[in-house]
Amino acid sequence: MATTVKTPDTTVDLAKAFAESGIGEVLDQLERELVGLGPVKARIREIAALLLVDKLRRDLGLTSETPTLHMSFTGNPGTGKTTVALRMADILHRLGYIRSNHLISVTRDDLVGQYIGHTAPKTKEILKKAMGGVLFIDEAYYLYRPENERDYGQEAIEILLQVMENRREDLVVILAGYADRMERFFASNPGFRSRIAHHVEFPDYAPEELMAIAELMLARQNYRFSDDARDAFRRYIATRMQQPHFANARSIRNALDRARLRQAVRLFQSRDRLLTADDLMTIDAGEILASRVFSGGAGSRAAAERHP
């Protein structure tokens, strides 16, 4: 394939291209919006740098291939995979790798039908919606059910593999889920592994990161902990982490939703007095300590997490 390489002294202004792309804003937003996740943020910056350089190389005719952009995001629930995928879509869009800044998030049920002949139209319908943007497949490994010999997931897999190869300029696929299950999925479906350019691993959060996430989530909604509530929430985190169905930052968000509800009930019960902005903003220790996490009922805790 002939490429039209410019004279060797043709220059490109990488700093200008970076500034014009606006991806710096997205990287800043990622930095502001997500506590911790150092390795993930570093990977995203690396991928962004690669994509920017690749774009300049294509502008100069040094390459004409559409790079493979499909990715896997692995980590436990609530570690920020969906949030980062949205920012990744933004970066891909700003650099011109996808036509529109949209991400369609699906699971097996959105792609696989119940009856013979249903899967292909279902998968194609989703692909049509995602085309030009990002298709985010959560818990992608559920597409593959080897224990079920005639599983319709296989049909979806074949269509996806084909599109991932042939429509690379129109669609970026991000597969997300638990690291170990994804690894087994790739081992049985090497076609997927070979089409994935970037693997990003999302670590679990440390207790102090979960605390910082809680404070950030509250501040964004103009709430804050009282000093006692802060201490109580530290204990909440330590206890909740040991219980079933713990889901990192998602568990924190759910816990704060319930604390806000209890705060509202408390304020309502004292409606005979005037409330200050401070009253309306402050979460008290009682709102944290009322959680079932402290009553030892791990089973009921898990049920509450599923139906917050």
Ligand SMILES: Nc1ncnc2c1ncn2[C@@H]1O[C@H](COP(=O)(O)OP(=O)(O)O)[C@@H](O)[C@H]1O
């Ligand atoms: N590092 C973080 N800092 C602040 N909030 C976070 C962080 N990670 C996740 N969250 C929040 O936790 C919730 C769950 O995150 P999400 O991206 O849906 O995780 P996943 O897709 O891995 O399950 C979202 O509300 C998200 O904004």
Ligand SMILES: [Mg+2]
């Ligand atoms: Mg998610």
